[in-house]
Amino acid sequence: MADTTVPIELPVIDISDPHDPAVGKAMLDAAAKYGFLYVNSKGTDFTVEDVDHGFGLSKKFFSSPAEEKQICRIQPNNHGWSGMHIETLDPEHQRTGDFKEAMNFGDFKDSKAQQPLPPSLTPHEAEINGFAEICNKTCTRILTLLALGLEIQEDFFTTRHDPNTGPTGSILRYLWYPSIFSSETASYKHDKDVRAGAHSDYGSITLLFQRPGQPGLEILTPEGSWAPVPIVPGTAAEAEQYPFPPILVNIGDLLSYWTDGLLKSTVHRVVFPLAEQQSPNPQDRYTLVYFCHPVNETELVPVPSAIVAAHRERTGGVAADGKVGFGGGAGHLVPGKRPLTAHEHLMSRLEATYGFTKEE
Numbered sequence: 001m002a003d004t005t006v007p008i009e010l011p012v013i014d015i016s017d018p019h020d021p022a023v024g025k026a027m028l029d030a031a032a033k034y035g036f037l038y039v040n041s042k043g044t045d046f047t048v049e050d051v052d053h054g055f056g057l058s059k060k061f062f063s064s065p066a067e068e069k070q071i072c073r074i075q076p077n078n079h080g081w082s083g084m085h086i087e088t089l090d091p092e093h094q095r096t097g098d099f100k101e102a103m104n105f106g107d108f109k110d111s112k113a114q115q116p117l118p119p120s121l122t123p124h125e126a127e128i129n130g131f132a133e134i135c136n137k138t139c140t141r142i143l144t145l146l147a148l149g150l151e152i153q154e155d156f157f158t159t160r161h162d163p164n165t166g167p168t169g170s171i172l173r174y175l176w177y178p179s180i181f182s183s184e185t186a187s188y189k190h191d192k193d194v195r196a197g198a199h200s201d202y203g204s205i206t207l208l209f210q211r212p213g214q215p216g217l218e219i220l221t222p223e224g225s226w227a228p229v230p231i232v233p234g235t236a237a238e239a240e241q242y243p244f245p246p247i248l249v250n251i252g253d254l255l256s257y258w259t260d261g262l263l264k265s266t267v268h269r270v271v272f273p274l275a276e277q278q279s280p281n282p283q284d285r286y287t288l289v290y291f292c293h294p295v296n297e298t299e300l301v302p303v304p305s306a307i308v309a310a311h312r313e314r315t316g317g318v319a320a321d322g323k324v325g326f327g328g329g330a331g332h333l334v335p336g337k338r339p340l341t342a343h344e345h346l347m348s349r350l351e352a353t354y355g356f357t358k359e360e
């Protein structure tokens, strides 16, 4: 696969008016073309302090002793801690697991985690829940705008993503990728290894928070080359206006399936950029990720959008590479069979990736 060092240019969208059809259109265009876009902090309820604090908790957790992290090690339901090299996102092309550690939080109930927390995080349960809640609110705005762009009822997606109506597959995830100079990465070989293997996300939409000076994310462009995604897009003058780097948003497999491949679930990965490898002072990369999923029991009925129908007609509903719109697309209902539920869609994606169903 060809590498490029030319960063991809993605739009930065202001979601402060989630009822503005023009913004909905801009959001839809980016989601259909790249599957990736940024939203700036306006219209999200995040303050600089919220984001800094989230990263602070993540750092505190990852630097705690392994014996403590073991208390919450990853479970078949995908909640908990996975250590260095435990996850392999692209097993076909990787000789070792990802050079990262991760901590996944599933749904909270009455502000309480439904999974064991390690001592480093137990005093912070309410704050972690609070962060996940603001992520969910931000996703509500984005899903409203996507519905507007698709010219369907504004609340078509949001009513189906409301965690107050039932369990969801949503996950808040802390990620830590040690720098190229750390002992954890001593065995790393350029061109053989990656920090996180190529993959697409499973859910509806994903939010990614990044820190300045900690690059690494690349996306597969429609031309088939890897392009770095800048942490802070635009000119230096624009960058100065952002209180924290804009939130990177991407479409996941489920929303792509639901829209018959109109919205793109774009493949991405995390690497050590060359500049990083040559830097005298490379940094660890920390990211905070929120994978937003519908309520488990949501039936993925065809999205009642003329724009989706036209796309289905044009393309047959399945993208040429066969990757997007996993399973043929929601518009291809088998007569006499009910639509897939969100939970079934997630299970089939996990099964396709891991060769087994993660949840018993």
Ligand SMILES: O=C(O)CCC(=O)C(=O)O
Pocket (backbone or CB within 6 Å): 173, 175, 196, 201, 208, 216, 217, 268, 270, 287, 289
């Ligand atoms: O940490 C990142 O930059 C990307 C993480 C990611 O793609 C994932 O966890 O699905």
Ligand SMILES: [Fe+2]
Pocket (backbone or CB within 6 Å): 199, 200, 201, 268
């Ligand atoms: Fe991802």
